[in-house]
Structures are given as structure tokens and as C-alpha cells.
Amino acid sequence: MEHGLSAQRHMAIEKTTKENLSHGEIVKADVTVAKNYLSEKEMSYLQRIVSLYLDYAELQAERRIPMSMEDWAKRLNGFLEFNGNELLMGSGKVSAEQAKLHAETEFEKYRIVQDRLFMSDYDKYLLELEHQAEQSEV
Structure with a gap:
């Protein structure tokens, strides 16, 4: 499991939930969403x-071409291969539950560091007041 290491900056997470974007905080819900690591x-x-x-699928539907789930799986694999993508055969090496547990465990390690470095709006305000006081003395 390459991504999600607590030692990496922001746990290698590229995106967070909307509520946390302004503070740059990572919350537990962020670490189990795979696309957040992209x-x-x-x-x-x-x-x-x-x-x-999806455009291809819509065209097939408009043409009223009946397709089973097995047909769609085959077409999707062909589509991905045609576009130069590797296919994941089988269920992979890590289950979703294992990945979730790993991400949450790493988050608990990361959270300690994040909480220590977190600066509240009040702390930022006090720092700004100190800075203004220093500027007025000069």
C-alpha cells in the first residue's frame, strides 16, 4: 500500500472534504476515499x-443494443485496453476492508502530528495582534 503513509505530507492526500479545505486539515473520512489520493x-x-x-454506453443505449452485465464488463475491458490502460485481473492483493483499516490506522498516527501543528483562528488572531504591536513600536 503505497499511499496513505502517516509520515508523508498530508498522508499523500491531494483533496479533502469541502468543510476542511480552508484549514487544510485531514479528517478520518478523507482517508478512505480513494480518489482523494489522486x-x-x-x-x-x-x-x-x-x-x-459513458458516452459510448449512451450511444449503445440510443441504438437500442441489448447488453448483459457480462457484455458490459467485456466491453469495458476492451475499452480500457484500447486506451492503453492495464486491467486489474481478479480482486487485487488488498481487500477494501484491509485498505480502509490501513488508512485509518495511518490516520491515527498522522492526527497526532496534525493536532500538534494546528493553529486555531484565535491563535492566528493573537499572532497577528503581536505582529501589529511589534510594527507599531518600530
């Missing part, structure tokens, strides 16, 4: 490839 470039690629496939 870079802007990776996220852009994911959005484009999904959009392309």
Missing part, C-alpha cells in the same frame, strides 16, 4: 476516461 493529472485522466465510456 493528483490533479490523475483525476483529470479518470474523469475523461469515464466520460468517454
Whole structure:
């Protein structure tokens, strides 16, 4: 499990929930959302490839071509291969539950550091007042 290490800056998380963006804090809910670990470039690629496939699926539906779930799985694999993507065969090496547990365990380690470094709005205000007082003395 490459991503989600507590020693990395922001646990290697690129995005957080909206409520926490202003403070830059990572919360437990952030660490179990896989797309939060994607870079802007990776996220852009994911959005484009999904959009392309959904457009294809919509065209198939408009043409009233009946498709089973097995057909869709085969077509999706073909589509991904055609676009130069590797396929994940089987269920992978790490289960979703294992990944979630790992991310949450790493978060608990990271949270200690994050809480120690956190500066509240009140602390920032006091720091600004100190800075203003120093400036007025000069």
C-alpha cells in the first residue's frame, strides 16, 4: 500500500472534504476515499476516461443494443485496453476492508502530528495582534 503513509505530507492526500479545505486539515473520512489520493493529472485522466465510456454506453443505449452485465464488463475491458490502460485481473492483493483499516490506522498516527501543528483562528488572531504591536513600536 503505497499511499496513505502517516509520515508523508498530508498522508499523500491531494483533496479533502469541502468543510476542511480552508484549514487544510485531514479528517478520518478523507482517508478512505480513494480518489482523494489522486493528483490533479490523475483525476483529470479518470474523469475523461469515464466520460468517454459513458458516452459510448449512451450511444449503445440510443441504438437500442441489448447488453448483459457480462457484455458490459467485456466491453469495458476492451475499452480500457484500447486506451492503453492495464486491467486489474481478479480482486487485487488488498481487500477494501484491509485498505480502509490501513488508512485509518495511518490516520491515527498522522492526527497526532496534525493536532500538534494546528493553529486555531484565535491563535492566528493573537499572532497577528503581536505582529501589529511589534510594527507599531518600530
